Amino acid sequence: MSVPPDSSRALERHRLRLRERRFVMSEHVVRSLMSGSLTVADIVATVRGGTIIEVHTHARRGTSLLLAARCGDRPVHVMCADGVDDWLVIPFAYVPARPVWATPGRRNPKGVPEMNGKFTNCYFCGGEIKTVTVGNFDYRKEGVLYVIKKVPAGLCVECGEKYIEPAVGERMDFMIQNSLFTTTEPVNVIEFPSDS
Numbered sequence: 001m002s003v004p005p006d007s008s009r010a011l012e013r014h015r016l017r018l019r020e021r022r023f024v025m026s027e028h029v030v031r032s033l034m035s036g037s038l039t040v041a042d043i044v045a046t047v048r049g050g051t052i053i054e055v056h057t058h059a060r061r062g063t064s065l066l067l068a069a070r071c072g073d074r075p076v077h078v079m080c081a082d083g084v085d086d087w088l089v090i091p092f093a094y095v096p097a098r099p100v101w102a103t104p105g106r107r108n109p110k111g112v113p114e115m116n117g118k119f120t121n122c123y124f125c126g127g128e129i130k131t132v133t134v135g136n137f138d139y140r141k142e143g144v145l146y147v148i149k150k151v152p153a154g155l156c157v158e159c160g161e162k163y164i165e166p167a168v169g170e171r172m173d174f175m176i177q178n179s180l181f182t183t184t185e186p187v188n189v190i191e192f193p194s195d196s
Contacts, residue, residue: 007055011065014080014088018047023088028124028161032093035160042071043093046078053077053105064091068105075104092124094159100126119154119163127158134162139172146176147185 017023025033025043032038050067056079057063064081077096083089099121102108120129137151151172154163164172174180 007052007063007065010063010082011052011067011080013082014047014065017086017088018044022086023090024083025093026089026091028159029090029093031160032125035158037095037158038071038076038093042076043078043090045069045071046076046093047080047088047090050076050078051105068096070104077104094125097126097158122156122159122161124161125156125159127156129154129156129163137162137172139176141173141176145187146172148172148175149182 025040029038029043033040046067046069050069052065053068054066055063056066062082064079067078067080069076069078074095077092077094078090079092081089081091096104099108121127122129132153132155134151134153134155135149137148137153139146139148151164152168155161156163
């Protein structure tokens, strides 16, 4: 892929922000970190030395760069974008996989297949989605945390992204609006140290 000059300049700007530690990662990236598929060091190495494989433009969010690199024995993709106040935003980081990616540097031209009308592969990383019952599904509505147990969902085995069908979401809304609580539980809260 030939890289437009503006993209090369954007990449240098992103790398400068990385060196200055002026970057943030999305919750999607945090899920990849928590699943153990990636580390912060993998993400930093990919931004520092990766190659631009795609340039995406969005009317509201501007331009973002998809970078690819090898970290140890696996390929890694990291999306970089300009944030507010001259910060780098990393909305996505994942290990590319079929069926979305034919190779780590080339998308599958057939895209993500659907099987019998079911969503079978993760939108974010292309990983396989398994039907599971989620033990605890954290659901926030108007600033209040609800924990809903035994939720039927799809779970990406690669990055941990969860998917629910419309009927499940509507049922959760209905149960919360009508206070159909079965129990309450204490929640352990950890306040992250302010000196870190």
